Amino acid sequence: MMATKTEAPHTGREVPQETRVLVVEDDAMIRQLLSMKLSKDGFQVFAAESGPEALRLAYKHHPAAIILDIMMPGMDGFEVCRRLREMTDAVIIFVTAKGRTEDVITGLQTGADDYLTKPYDYRELAARLVAALRRREADRPSPLxxxxxxxxxxxxxxxxxxxxxxxxxxxxxxxxxxxxxxxxxxxxxxxxxxxxxxxxxxxxxxxxxxxxxxxxxxxxxxxxxxxxxxxxxxxxxxxxxxxxxxxxxxxxxx
Structure with missing residues (x-):
């Protein structure tokens, strides 16, 4: 049975209903606002405020994509990304204030699919997310x-x-x-x-x-x-x- 799709208003593209996205952000206001916008675009959103919570939710819910901050207390985003890559091939997009070239390179080398610096336009993040999900779906092999x-x-x-x-x-x-x-x-x-x-x-x-x-x-x-x-x-x-x-x-x- 084919999954029902809805059009994401910020991207103009259809996304499968209940596509799961995990938002990892320690700032409560940013986390809530981003979660709300993603929900309006048809995603099923889970949110974490720390690295350990993100790993727990990723293991429990198997998200298709993870939007990840870097500067978090305790376990930073780079380490979270490394550990996520041991358990999932979900799309991972860093969204962070760390915009140095060295940080971007480190983020991509740890396994992220994309890297976006704050401040950013939500429409760009949504477009990148949908494009990355589309590429990942096209890459999935047949069972045999x-x-x-x-x-x-x-x-x-x-x-x-x-x-x-x-x-x-x-x-x-x-x-x-x-x-x-x-x-x-x-x-x-x-x-x-x-x-x-x-x-x-x-x-x-x-x-x-x-x-x-x-x-x-x-x-x-x-x-x-x-x-x-x-x-x-x-x-x-x-x-x-x-x-x-x-x-x-x-x-x-x-």
Missing amino acids: LRAAGEFLWLADPARRLVFLDDGTTVQLTPREFAILQFLVRNQGQVMSPDAILAHVWGPEYIGDRHLVKQYIYRLRKKLEPDPSKPRNILTIPSAGYLFEASLGEKRPAG
């Missing part, structure tokens, strides 16, 4: 997806497991899994770094080719028998990356 050869993706996609032909089970991070899924769905086609960035991180990341290179390295290290001589996740010089569903046969040199 096969790439011939070494890779079998089975059953529970939320666990982001890859089963290799030697019986090994490999756990991937949300972004690693998203990149691998994108390459497999386009197997036999060369995908440019910018195409991968736009699909996995969003168009605002286009140009950061080092980020893609870093994740490709991590995937090869986890999945390839010999990461220095990859059989499946191939680099096409000056073009991008290609997934080849190798059955282990030896490819011609050159």
Whole structure:
């Protein structure tokens, strides 16, 4: 049965009813105002005023998205994000007064999908939230997806497991899994770094080719028998990356 959708007035886009959003903010007034606006946009909102409470609510309610402050007493937002990433692949958006480049980088490296500095226009936050949720939904694999050869993706996609032909089970991070899924769905086609960035991180990341290179390295290290001589996740010089569903046969040199 398809979920009923309502149009979010601040974004003009439809969102599934009862899409759960967790707001983590220690300032009671900001927390209540943001929760109220999100509720009006059709989201089911849960709110936490501290890191430990956020972790408890995330475990209990399994939100689709988490809006997270950084400067909170006790456990700060960076540490909360790290711990959340151990239990969920929910969209995480930092909304904070910390606007230094170093803070933005740290936030994204801890696992956040987006970063917005205060003060901000709620309409921008709502638009970013809906866009991130839409990308995440598009990235969800079918319950059973096969790439011939070494890779079998089975059953529970939320666990982001890859089963290799030697019986090994490999756990991937949300972004690693998203990149691998994108390459497999386009197997036999060369995908440019910018195409991968736009699909996995969003168009605002286009140009950061080092980020893609870093994740490709991590995937090869986890999945390839010999990461220095990859059989499946191939680099096409000056073009991008290609997934080849190798059955282990030896490819011609050159």
